[in-house]
Amino acid sequence: MLGCLLKQLVFGLEEIPEVVSKAYRGRKSAIGGQAPKISAILNMLQATSHRKRAFICIDAVDECAIEHQVKLLDSLGQLVQRSPGTRIFVTGRPHIQPEMGRRLDGRVASVSISPKRDDIVAYVKSRLAADTTPDAMDNTLEGDIQRKVGSDIFEMYVEATRLRTLPQAIH
Secondary structure (H helix, E strand, O other), X not given: OHHHHHHXXXXXXXOOXXXXXXXXXXXXXXXXXXXXXXXXXXXXXXXXXXXXXXXXXXXXHHHOOHHHHHHHHHHHHXXXXXXXXXXXXXXXXXXXXXXXXXXXOOOOOOOXXXXXXXXXXXXXXXXXXXXXXXXXXXXXXXXXXXHHHHHHHHHHHHHHHHHHHHHHHHO
C-alpha cells in the first residue's frame, strides 16, 4: 500500500526526486527486481511529500489484516512526523480509533459517521426503481421490501458497532 501511495505522489510531480530514481534503478538491477523495504519507501514518501503538500486518503483501515494494519499505521505516523505538511485521512469502524491514536502519536481527530434508516430506504428504493422487470412486484411488495431491508440493515449496523466496541471497553 505504501508503494502505491508513493507511485501516486510521484505521478503528480513534474520531476521525480533523485532518491526515488536511485532506488528504482538499484532495485531494478537486483535479481528478481526486489521491492524496497518499508524504511526505504518511507524515505521516498517523505522526500516526495516534502516537495509539495500531500493529502493521503485511505479507506477501511479496519479491514486490513492486523499485522498489516499496525505496520501501515506506524508508517503513516512516521511519515507525518517527518513531513509536517502531509495530511492523512483514514476511514475505519469505531473500534480502530484507539489503535489509530496510539500509532499516529495522538494526532487523530475523529468524526463519527453512521447510516440513517432513511438513507438505507432511499438506496433500496433507487435499486428497486432500476429493476429491469418492474412488473415482477406490486407496490405492496416493494414497500415491504423497503421497510424490512431498511430496518434490518440499520439494526445490523447498530449491533455490529456495539459488538465491535465492547472489547475496547473491557481493557
